[in-house]
Structures are given as C-alpha cells and as structure tokens.
Amino acid sequence: MKSPTELSEAFRSQGRKLTPQRQAIFDALDGNPSHPSAESVYDMVRVHMPSISLRTVYQTLNDLTEMGEISQVDLGLGSARFDPNNEPHHHLVCSGCATVFDVAVEVDSPLPDLEVPAGLGDGFVVDSTDIIFRGMCARCAAGQQPTDLGPVP
C-alpha cells in the first residue's frame, strides 16, 4: 500500500477531499500487517479521533477499495477484512484466533485441468483465484495465547 502521504496525493488527484478523518484512517492502515475489519480500523482511529463515526470508516475504506489502494477480502470470518497488501498473494486463516497471514503461493494455470460438470462451468473465464488455507497458527496449536497481533475481531 502507498504511504499516507501518497494516499493523500492520490485522493486529491482524483478530486476527492482530504479530511483529518481520512488521514487518520491512512495512518491506521499504514504498515499494518494484520487484515483489519472495518470495526477494527474504527477502534484504531478512535484512539486519536474519538469523534469519528463508523460510517465514515466504512466510506473511506470503500473509497480506497474503489481506488485499488487496498482490497476487500471475505474470509468467512463474519465480517469483511481490508488488505493493504496489493501484491498477489493468498491467505492463511487461523481458526483459533481468526488472525490472517499473507502468503505467496504459485498456482500454475489451474484451469486447463479443471473438471467441471458438463454443461455447467464450461466456458468459465477466471478473473482471479483466491486460496484460503485454514488451520491453526503455531501459538494456537500450542494452546497458547494468540500472537501479539491478537485476534482481529
């Protein structure tokens, strides 16, 4: 993801206005290795700006998603997660603490080998491939507390 400064420029260059609320959200996302939910971003931003509303956080996250600066991923955790990592990657999801890890995996052009029920998926054009590895992170597997990143609600 771009730095907060670069994001500010990108916002301005698109005719969007730069507000303190948005800057606070940029800061919260900057260098954040977790995959925060909107609620989680809201909590982080409220520390410095208690008056901000959850509505504004959703709006700004959606704006960033529209601009392609972050991506919205649904990992089946009940809420959408926002991912500042724009490199091609997939996800490890810990079923213990709901922490999400990025992971780089090469999947070699899977489509030619697809076995699709006749008449159903043939002719399907694949735009993107999401791979989600579910399991337990080392800490949870060891019965310890989740990593320092903690559960991202």
Place this chain on the structure above:
Amino acid sequence: MKSPTELSEAFRSQGRKLTPQRQAIFDALDGNPSHPSAESVYDMVRVHMPSISLRTVYQTLNDLTEMGEISQVDLGLGSARFDPNNEPHHHLVCSGCATVFDVAVEVDSPLPDLEVPAGLGDGFVVDSTDIIFRGMCARCAAGQQPTDLGPVP
C-alpha cells in the same frame, strides 16, 4: 449427498426426529447441483409446504452440516451457501449471476512452498484449503441471461 431416504435413516439413527419439514428440505437438496443459500432452500421448500418457517430451514441445514451430510461454504456472496457435494472439490463463482460451480482441482502440497512473513505464519498447520475461482460463466460473459440454474440469491 445421501438420498432423502438415507438421510431420513441417518436422522433417525442419531435420535433426531423426522418431520415433514425436514423431509421437504432433504428433497429440495437431493440432486441439487446449485449451491443454494438458506433463503433459496426456503423458497424451494415453500412451494410444497408454505407454512414452513425460515428458522426451521436454518435449523435443519445446520443439523445436516453437523452430521457432515452437507457442508457450509462462505464464498463471499453475502450469505452462506450449502453444498451437498461431499467429494473434495473447489468452487467457480460467477460474479455476474452469483452461480457457483463445483470443480475438482489438485493442489500439490502447497505448504512447503509457502512464503510466509517471518515470525507470523510460520508453524501454521493447515487443516483445509479452499480455492475460489472468480470470474464469469459462459452465459454472463456472452451478455446473456444466467444459466437455467439462475441466480442463486
């Protein structure tokens, strides 16, 4: 998935009661190649049993999931989908009509090649791998109406 008759037996053998509502739900799922949502199953069942409640459909689908007869998948479509296909498989999701197709894909032991940020996901034990191919089905890509299966809401 088992046939409605086999499911009835399975229910009885587990001490669960067999009600007309449940049988109607078994029938709706039997041989259903789509990946219906609870609401969609509800609609199908209501054709023959208008008095059934959505609550009962959820309850029965969850019972079947608990019994391992069907599986619940979250494909980021806003609602859970129930998948009678118990064979190992992955999913094609059409972003046009939200139709879900089953697909058999071999992914060769991906973990050894994982590149996980140091200190984060190392030691992660993978239980299951979900692969979701997103794109357009042939009909939607051609700008036509969705397949006969129709949009599964």
Place this chain on the structure above:
DNA sequence: TGCTAATCAGCAACTCTTGTTGACTGGCTC
C-alpha cells in the same frame, strides 16, 4: 473571505442469522 461540492455524523434500516419461548408432534412405552 466566500462559495460549492464533497464529506461528515447520526440515525435508521437493511440482510443474514440465531436465541428464546410456548405450542405442537413423532416415536416410544404401556
């Protein structure tokens, strides 16, 4: 400084799902 469109906060409402509750019923025993 003043204007204007974009943005804000707050509220309500929406969708999906599940908890609660009192009434009903399938399956068992007698």
Place this chain on the structure above:
DNA sequence: GAGCCAGTCAACAAGAGTTGCTGATTAGCA
C-alpha cells in the same frame, strides 16, 4: 389406542455487519 416427553416447530425479536438518507460541516479553490 392412550399417554408421555424430548425434540421440533413457528413466530418473534434481537444481534452483527453494512449501507442509505439527511442536514450540518468543511476542504479546496477562486
């Protein structure tokens, strides 16, 4: 067949997550 009871039912409401609406506020520009 009658009676019992755990399991199941429908209806209602509520919870979580998200978004639409609206009047007030504000960033950015001239």
